[in-house]
Amino acid sequence: MTETDPLLLQNFVPYLLNQAAEATSLDFQKYYKANYGMLRTEWRVLFHLGRYGSLTAKEICSRANIHKTKVSRAVVALEARRFLTRTEVAHDRRHEMLSLTPKGRAAFDDLVQEAKRYNTRLLSAFTEDERATVQRFLIRMADKA
Template sequence: MPNTFELSAFMPYRLAVLSERVSRRLSIEYGHTHGLNVAEWRVLVHLQRRGKVSVRDIHNCVNLEKPRVSRAVARLESAGLVQKLGKQTDGRLVAISLTGEGERALGEILPLVTEIEARLMGELSETERETFFSVMEKLHAALDGDPKARPRSAVELAPDEG
């Protein structure tokens, strides 16, 4: 039987390619303006949303391996965009938070990346946008019911504050 599998038609591959293209496009903005890579960007926006958190918390919520998160945090700390604080409950755990400089950097980056998102989403009608997000949620729900799938984090399940 000949192999008729078409990678270009395989939904997981198509999602990965689209996700990577969007991430790379956004990274042009924050890379050019602030010298950040994708991991550093994800750490910064997670800290903006959640405040002081551990590397473990970031790792669990931003879809990056723990060593990559640790390297990103170290580089961001060297750049003065984040700071590490010891937690009272366990001396080995460190809380990471944005510095004033990190907040300023995000204030400059967010309008650039949200404009790109708006341009992309502007290609879709309101009905298409609603369908797009509904389909994504259905796929998440299917994975939520799969015991072998990585569970969504509490951050992925929680609506944004403000």
């Protein structure tokens, strides 16, 4: 991945990232779409609640880097299908605590298992060192592009 001419798509980082992201996301999406009828944002919201406990919508926004309208709609959808519940916060009625229902928890547990399997498969051809390099790279790209 040198910077010498001419620019090939194979060397252009945003392009490579997009191709890779799209391919893997679509692949994994098949699973949660088929089994839980979830959209990508919904799976992400579910994941955050499952992994980090009860959160407000705002906290999910900042942690997951998702716009509040997308989170709002995902929450509506997840609530409608009984994956999560909202509870008002006494001292500030603008907030709502979001938490998984048992059904949501079960879905989360299952999806995490599948995610791990999938992840392992994706990484199987790389050494621990290479994985570390890749992870560092991706985190840096995401951070400040």
